[in-house]
Amino acid sequence: MKTRAITVPNKLGIHARPAALIVRKASEYLSEVFISNGVDEVNAKSIMGVMTLAAAGGTTVKISAEGPDEEKALEGVCEVVESGFGEEML
């Protein structure tokens, strides 16, 4: 299991479009990928789950991956979040 904490860098936070990008990325890997906002942990391959997190811009989320390609999965999903989803940054 690999875990990393990361700040949501875009202004609007993880709304539907960023959630869709996270889900698409996470679905590329065999590993289970989870995102947590410190209260709830959700499956990163579920758009409903990721939207339920309501991770606002500037808050910290914890991403973890577990499985045969966990390092790559963690790296890939973190990159998507760090990129700010191509949106206006905080």
Add this chain to the structure above:
Amino acid sequence: MREEYPAPPVFSIQDMVFHAGDMLGLRCLTGSLGLEKPLASPEVSRPGLCLTGYTHKFLSNKIQIFGETEITMLEAMDTDARRRALANVFAFPVVCSVVSKGLSPPEELLEVSRKSGSALFLSPRDTTPLINDITGFLREVFAPRKAIHGSLVDVFGEGILCVGRSAIGKSEAVLGLLERGHRLIADDMVSVRRNGDILVGSGDPTTRYYMELRGLGFVNVPELFGIGAVKERQQIDLLVRLVDADRMGEMDRSGLETMTDDILGLKVPLVEIPVLPGRNVTVLLEVAAMLNIRKKNTGSSWSEQLNKELLEKLQQRRGPKEPP
């Protein structure tokens, strides 16, 4: 009667008489003369001004309608003046003429029509409704059209044109819709016609209402499901493309991305539904129709509504970090 027109530009006066002669009340005074001439436009022309000698921009390639104005004007003239007036018009290659309102054409009109090889018709119909019916009929004839490989179904009143590669399960999905009380316009091959800014689909008169189901052969839909399960024509409101499941990875999951496709120069809303074992495509098509109705009625989708609520929540929760 509407589907089997020869494609323009070979639509002749004879074709018009054959398909719409009864509706328009046309009676031909010139025998078979000039009936082979092709019609070039769905518009008609009133030759009144041309009769007075103003021939600039006279549209001789359109059907000339001699209404009460033209006929009473001609009647008020003496024979020579009448001949001269008509010569102004028939100096052009007039495609054909119609005298409306049951008026009797002056002898000279018949004469000059015969001489110039141009057909002359009578109609008992009043001029304005006659013109409306001629242009309405010819607009359909000249409407841009295209045959599309797909199935057209009326789902809750929405015309859903379902497309996708061969054997992806279009007919099976449509069969499910019919079983749930929706109506078939055409399966497999839809003739789409552009009518102003709407698209109207219909089937081939022979094969429509039949469906081919692999393993079972052809079924006759109105006999199987009742006459209420079929419909002659339907406006196309939504294009649904069934796609293979391996395309699922590239798809937008937020539901916010709206797609359109171009049919005969019009943009049609498009959704793509991945087909997977266990996915009930019939029900998904029904939901697609309802989504489209909701979007038309309220201007937004449920995806947009949900995201709006989420964005409000995110705004309240935004972290302390400020822009540099």
